[in-house]
Amino acid sequence: MLSIVITVAPIFILIATGYAAVRFGYLPAGIAEALNGFAVRIAVPVLLFRALERLDMAAAFSLPLLVSFYAGAFTCFAIGIVLARKLFRRRPGESVAVGFAATFSNSVLLGLAIVERSHGMGAMTPAFGIVALHAPMLYAVGITTMELMRRDGRPIVEIFRVAARSIIANPLMIGILSGAIVNLTGHWLPEPVMASVDMLAAAAIPVSLVGVGAAMTRYQMTARLPEAGMVAALSLILHPAIAFTLSHIVFQLPPDAVRAAVTLAAMPPGMNIYLFAVMYDRAVNLAASAFLLATMLSIATVSFWIYILNHIALG
Numbered sequence: 462m463l464s465i466v467i468t469v470a471p472i473f474i475l476i477a478t479g480y481a482a483v484r485f486g487y488l489p490a491g492i493a494e495a496l497n498g499f500a501v502r503i504a505v506p507v508l509l510f511r512a513l514e515r516l517d518m519a520a521a522f523s524l525p526l527l528v529s530f531y532a533g534a535f536t537c538f539a540i541g542i543v544l545a546r547k548l549f550r551r552r553p554g555e556s557v558a559v560g561f562a563a564t565f566s567n568s569v570l571l572g573l574a575i576v577e578r579s580h581g582m583g584a585m586t587p588a589f590g591i592v593a594l595h596a597p598m599l600y601a602v603g604i605t606t607m608e609l610m611r612r613d614g615r616p617i618v619e620i621f622r623v624a625a626r627s628i629i630a631n632p633l634m635i636g637i638l639s640g641a642i643v644n645l646t647g648h649w650l651p652e653p654v655m656a657s658v659d660m661l662a663a664a665a666i667p668v669s670l671v672g673v674g675a676a677m678t679r680y681q682m683t684a685r686l687p688e689a690g691m692v693a694a695l696s697l698i699l700h701p702a703i704a705f706t707l708s709h710i711v712f713q714l715p716p717d718a719v720r721a722a723v724t725l726a727a728m729p730p731g732m733n734i735y736l737f738a739v740m741y742d743r744a745v746n747l748a749a750s751a752f753l754l755a756t757m758l759s760i761a762t763v764s765f766w767i768y769i770l771n772h773i774a775l776g
Contacts, residue, residue, distance in 0.1 A: 466764050468578055468579050468767075469575055469578060469579060469760075469763060469764060469767070471578065472571065472574050472575055472578060472670060473760055475667060475670035475671055475674065476670050476671070476673050476674035476677070476756075477674055478671055478674060479493075479496070479670065479671035479672060479673065479674025479675040479676075479677075480674035480675065480677050480678055481674075482671075482674075482675065483674075483675045483678045484678050488675065490675075490678065490679070492675055493672060493675035493676040493678070493679060494676075496668055496669075496671060496672030496675060497669070497672040497673075497675075497676060497732070499668060499672075500570065500665060500668050500669040500672050501632060501633070501669075502632045503632075503661065504661050504662070504664050504665035504668055504669070505569055505570070505632075505633060505636070505665045505669060506632045506633055506635055506636025506637075507636060507658055507661040507662050507665065508573075508636070508661075508662040508665040508666070509569075509589075509592070509593070509633060509636040509637050509640060510636040510637070510639050510640035510643075510658065511640065511658050511659065511662045512585075512589045512592075512593075512640065513589070513593060513636075513637055513639075513640025513641045513643075513644055514639075514640040514641075514643040514644045514649075515644070516586065516589055516590070516640070516644060517586055518644065518645075520586050520587065520590070521586050521587060521589055521590030521593070522590045522593075523587070523590065523714070523718065525707075525708070525712035525714055526587050526590060526591070526708065526712075526714060526718050526721075526722055527590070527591065527594065528707060528712075529703075529704050529707035529708035529711075529712060529714070529722045530591050530704050530708075530722045530725060530726055531594075531598065532703060532704075532707060533699070533700040533701070533702075533703030533704045533707070533726050534564045534566070534599065534700060534726070535564065535602065536699070536700075536703055537560075537563040537564045537695040537696065537699055537700050538560045538561065538563060538564035538599075538602065538603075539560065540560075540563070540695060540699070541556075541559050541560035541561075541562065541563030541564065541691075541692065541695055542556045542557060542559065542560035542606075543556075544559075544691055545559035545560065545688070545744075548691075549687075549688050549691075551744065552743075553610040554607060554610050554741060554743045555743045555744040555747075556610075557603065557606050557607045557610055557741075557743070558607070558734075558737060558738045558741060558743040558744035558745075558747070558748060559688070559692065559744050559747060560603075560606075561599075561603040561607075561734055561737050561738075562692045562696075562730050562734040562737075562738070562744070562747065562748050562751045562752075563691075563692045563695040563696055563730070563751075564599060564603075564695075564696075564700075565599050565603070565730055565731060565733050565734050565737070566595075566696060566700065566725065566726065566727075566728035566729065566730060566731065567673075567728045567729055567730060567731030567732075567756075568591065568592050568595045568725045568728055568731075569592055569595070569596075569633070569669075569731075570666075570669040570670065570672075570673055570731060571669075571670070571673065571728050571729070571731070571759075572588070572592070572724065572725045572728040573585070573588060573589075573592065573666065574666045574669075574670065575724060575728070575763060575767075576588045576720070576721055576724050576725065579720075579724065579767050579771075580717065580720045580721070580724065580770075580771075583717040584717040584718075584720045584721045584724070585721075586717070586721075587717060587718040587721035587722065588721040588724075588725060591721065591722065591725050592725070593637050593641075596631055596633045596634060596733075597631070597634050597637075600631070601625075603737060605621065607741055607743075673732065673756075676732060677752075677753060677756070680735070680749035680750075680752060680753055681749065681750075681753075682750050682753060682754065685746060685747050685750055686750065686754070688747055688750075688751075689747060689750040689751040689753075689754045689755075690754065692730065692747070692751040692754075692755065693729070693751060693754050693755040693758055696728075696729055696730055696751075696755050697727060697729060697755060697758060697759055697762040697763075698762065700726040700727070701723050701724075701726040701727035701766050703726070704722045704723045704725075704726035705719070705722075705723045705726075705766075705769070705770075707722075708722045708723065709723075709775075716775045719770065719775060720770050720771075720775065723766055723769075723770055724763070724766065724767065724770070727759070727762060727763050727766040728759065728763070729752070729755035729756045729758070729759040730748075730751055730752055730755050730756075731752075732752060734748045734751065734752060735748045735749055735752055
């Protein structure tokens with residue numbers, strides 16, 4: 462277990478560096494927005510472009526692999542909504558925001574770095590397959606469900622139009638689609654352009670992790686710890702447990718595919734859950750609390766799941 466902690470420690474050290482630099486005034490508070498803006502709008506889309514343009518599509522988009530991950534994600538989404546409604550007495554729109562918090566794992570900014578550090582490049586192909594569909598699929602379900610809950614008599618066609626527009630305009634989706642087009646058409650870019658792409662892609666993960674830490678200084682824990690704990694339990698325990706059961710036991714996928722599915726499923730919620738809550742002004746404080754609590758707990762839970770994968774199930 463100690464070796465696993467040492468392996469994932471650099472990831473959380475970069476997050477802690479961003480947090481401490483802003484918390485103690487070494488960097489201005491506004492740096493979080495600048496770093497995350499650069500990461501989400503430029504560096505990470507370029508990283509995804511580079512991954513998709515050279516990806517083995519057949520290996521990455523294996524149906525059993527995708528079912529293993531997304532069955533767990535949508536189960537957590539449904540359970541989060543039901544528990545928010547029945548147990549915590551949330552209104553319908555708020556319940557959707559809670560369910561979204563339980564399902565949208567930090568697969569890109571945190572997940573890809575941990576998969577590479579813990580399992581090596583062999584697990585990156587299935588990981589990119591999952592990540593390529595992550596934002597568009599989960600945003601499609603989250604936005605559509607939220608719009609249906611608050612449709613106010615609007616035609617359902619308009620609701621789907623709103624969801625589609627939000628997804629297509631996402632910078633991550635632009636990077637994914639551009640890379641897929643280059644991959645499928647074989648129209649490779651000139652070497653100087655690809656050299657620039659490689660440089661930007663190399664900056665994506667470290668900049669993102671420091672930005673996540675810097676952003677954590679902007680949010681505070683609220684009194685909704687039981688509800689935030691419920692979101693954390695769904696994200697950190699139930700989702701990877703379902704992914705493990707399906708990928709390893711039911712579908713008996715290759716070890717690298719199991720490692721990618723379970724490790725990405727074990728990631729805590731990302732900042733997208735807060736942005737989603739702010740966009741609809743639903744359960745904003747809960748989203749911030751869940752983001753902080755789950756990220757802190759994930760230091761232990763991610764190490765646990767990697768131990769299960771490498772030393773018990775697949776060792």
